[in-house]
Amino acid sequence: MYTLKNLERLQRLHLLIEKECTGAPKELAIRLKLSPRSIYLLLAQLRDLDAQIGYDRSRKTYFYEEDFDLQVYFSISIITKKAVTQLLGGSYFIKGRTDTTGT
Numbered sequence: 584m585y586t587l588k589n590l591e592r593l594q595r596l597h598l599l600i601e602k603e604c605t606g607a608p609k610e611l612a613i614r615l616k617l618s619p620r621s622i623y624l625l626l627a628q629l630r631d632l633d634a635q636i637g638y639d640r641s642r643k644t645y646f647y648e649e650d651f652d653l654q655v656y657f658s659i660s661i662i663t664k665k666a667v668t669q670l671l672g673g674s675y676f677i678k679g680r681t682d683t684t685g686t
Contacts, residue, residue, distance in 0.1 A: 589628075590655050592617070596625050598634065605645045629653070646655040 595615060599605045605614075623669070626636060635648040643664045661668040 589625075592621075592625055593628060594653060594655060596622070597629065597634075600629075600645045600647060601636075601652075603644045603646045604638075605643075607643045610643070611645075651679070 593614065596605075596611075596617075599611070601615075605611045608619055608622055612622045615622070629651075630636060632653070632655075634651045636645055637648045638645050
């Protein structure tokens with residue numbers, strides 16, 4: 584199961600791949616404040632989700648070879664004998680988010 588932090592990293596990477604502006608792997612790692620190994624693991628996770636990811640050396644960017652979208656939804660509820668409290672619900676990530684630094 585993916586943790587929220589990992590899901591956020593996947594979403595940030597997905598948005599950059601979708602825009603075809605990732606940069607070279609080392610640049611991408613610096614941009615996302617991750618190790619190059621973490622970038623390759625995230626790419627592998629996206630591929631495990633059937634994302635067809637290519638890399639264009641001349642443009643220095645990853646891209647999707649076929650249509651692919653990643654949408655993350657979740658809900659947290661606290662259930663007691665007295666009440667049900669909905670803390671969060673719906674989509675955690677905003678499509679088109681431009682802040683890829685996580686700040």
